[in-house]
Amino acid sequence: xxxxxxxxxxxxxxxxxxxxxxxxxxxxxxxxxxxxxxxxxxxxxxxxxxxxxxxxxxxxxxxxxxxxxxxxxxxxxxxxxxxxxxxxxxxxxxxxxxxxxxxxxxxxxxxxxxxxxxxxxxxxxxxxxxxxxxxxxxxxxxxxxxxxxxxxxxxxxxxxxxxxxxxxxxxxxx
Numbered sequence: 001x002x003x004x005x006x007x008x009x010x011x012x013x014x015x016x017x018x019x020x021x022x023x024x025x026x027x028x029x030x031x032x033x034x035x036x037x038x039x040x041x042x043x044x045x046x047x048x049x050x051x052x053x054x055x056x057x058x059x060x061x062x063x064x065x066x067x068x069x070x071x072x073x074x075x076x077x078x079x080x081x082x083x084x085x086x087x088x089x090x091x092x093x094x095x096x097x098x099x100x101x102x103x104x105x106x107x108x109x110x111x112x113x114x115x116x117x118x119x120x121x122x123x124x125x126x127x128x129x130x131x132x133x134x135x136x137x138x139x140x141x142x143x144x145x146x147x148x149x150x151x152x153x154x155x156x157x158x159x160x161x162x163x164x165x166x167x168x169x170x171x172x173x174x
Contacts, residue, residue: 007051009127014043014050016065019105023066027074035060064158069098073159082148090151 017040024033039055080093111117
């Protein structure tokens with residue numbers, strides 16, 4: 001089951017490469033767009049619709065991913081207040097509309113057969129949830145504050161491509 005769970009997660013991740021490529025281009029990251037586009041083509045064909053990550057072994061590493069929230073940030077839009085959206089979870093005023101744009105680039109949205117499309121969405125949610133089960137055990141103290149802080153830190157990390165300044169109160173200790 002672990003092999004199948006990982007394969008299914010990779011399949012949905014492969015579909016996300018379409019979103020990555022578009023946002024890479026909109027952010028001016030053309031080299032990354034080539035990498036992500038190459039990953040999508042290789043994994044969709046040789047990797048059996050992404051069940052196997054063949055591109056990783058061929059020198060095309062998986063990126064952290066891009067979305068419209070990150071693109072809006074690159075364009076200078078501020079994050080606004082933190083929000084918790086019913087059924088969607090943590091967000092902010094910049095990322096919430098970004099999710100709407102993201103949904104238009106999700107290939108699952110274009111599956112004509114509604115029951116199949118709904119099953120694919122459901123499988124994607126279950127796959128995401130399965131990946132988070134172990135992380136949920138790490139939550140200590142106030143769950144709301146923990147999730148808010150982790151969400152905001154992760155978004156900052158993604159927007160800045162991993163180049164995040166850690167202050168750790170450094171100004172007080174200089």
